[in-house]
Amino acid sequence: MTTTSMIQPKFLTKPDELGVVAVGFSGGQCKPGVDAAPSALISSGLLTQLHEELGYNLNHDNTVHSYKELMPQNDPDYRGMKNPLAVSAVTQKLSEQVYNQAKEGRCVLTLGGDHSIAIGTISGTAKAIRERLGREMAVIWVDAHADINTPESSESGNIHGMPVAFLTGLAEEKREDIFGWIKDDNKISVKKLVYIGLRDIDRGEKKILRENGIKAFSMHDIDRQVA
Numbered sequence: 001m002t003t004t005s006m007i008q009p010k011f012l013t014k015p016d017e018l019g020v021v022a023v024g025f026s027g028g029q030c031k032p033g034v035d036a037a038p039s040a041l042i043s044s045g046l047l048t049q050l051h052e053e054l055g056y057n058l059n060h061d062n063t064v065h066s067y068k069e070l071m072p073q074n075d076p077d078y079r080g081m082k083n084p085l086a087v088s089a090v091t092q093k094l095s096e097q098v099y100n101q102a103k104e105g106r107c108v109l110t111l112g113g114d115h116s117i118a119i120g121t122i123s124g125t126a127k128a129i130r131e132r133l134g135r136e137m138a139v140i141w142v143d144a145h146a147d148i149n150t151p152e153s154s155e156s157g158n159i160h161g162m163p164v165a166f167l168t169g170l171a172e173e174k175r176e177d178i179f180g181w182i183k184d185d186n187k188i189s190v191k192k193l194v195y196i197g198l199r200d201i202d203r204g205e206k207k208i209l210r211e212n213g214i215k216a217f218s219m220h221d222i223d224r225q226v227a
C-alpha cells in the first residue's frame with residue numbers, strides 16, 4: 001500500500017495533511033450538472049479512500065459550498081463574459097479558502113466544477129506559495145482545453161474558457177467585483193506554465209499560446225511520443 005509517508009514532498013511542511021475544498025458551481029458555462037460533481041465524488045468514497053488508503057489526515061469543513069448567498073440578483077454580460085459577477089464572487093471566496101489551507105503548508109485538493117473555479121484554486125495557492133517559499137508557483141495544466149481566452153478572444157463568453165488568461169494577467173480588469181481582486185501575488189507567470197493533453201483549442205487561443213511562447217504538449221504530441 002502506498003502511504004503519504006513514502007512520499008517525500010519538497011515544499012510541504014505538513015505532508016501528511018490534505019486540505020480539501022469542495023465547491024459545486026456551474027456558472028462558468030451554460031449547462032447545469034457539473035455543480036453536482038463534488039457531492040458525487042464524496043458520496044462514492046473519495047475522501048474516505050484518501051484517508052484510509054493513502055493515510056492522509058483530511059482538513060475539510062465537510063461542506064460542498066454552493067455560495068448561493070453570493071449570487072447577484074442581476075448579472076448582465078460584461079466585455080462579453082457571461083455571469084461575470086457570480087463567477088468573480090465565487091472564485092474570490094474560493095481563493096481565500098484555498099489560501100487558508102495552502103498557507104499552512106499542506107497539499108490542497110479542490111473538488112469542483114466548472115473549470116472557472118481554477119481562478120480561485122490557482123490564485124489562492126500562488127499567493128500562499130509566494131509567502132511561504134518566496135517563489136513563483138509553476139502550473140502543469142492537464143486538459144483538453146487551454147482555457148486561456150481573454151474576454152475579447154472568447155467566442156462563447158463562457159468564463160470556464162478564460163481562467164488562465166486572468167491568472168497570467170493576459171486578461172485584466174480593473175473592476176474589483178469582476179476579477180479586479182486578482183492582484184499580482186495571486187498571479188502566475190506564462191514562463192512557468194505548461195500544457196499537457198490539449199486537443200480542442202480555439203484559433204484565438206493558438207495565437208495567444210504562440211505569441212507568449214507558452215509550452216504545450218497536445219494529444220498529437222503525446223500520441224507521437226508513445227507510438
Ligand SMILES: NC(=[NH2+])NCCC[C@H](N)C(=O)O
Pocket residue numbers: 115116145147149154155156157158160161162200201202
Ligand atoms: N473548461 C472547459 N471545459 N473549457 C472549454 C472551453 C471551450 C472554448 N474554448 C471556450 O472558450 O468557450
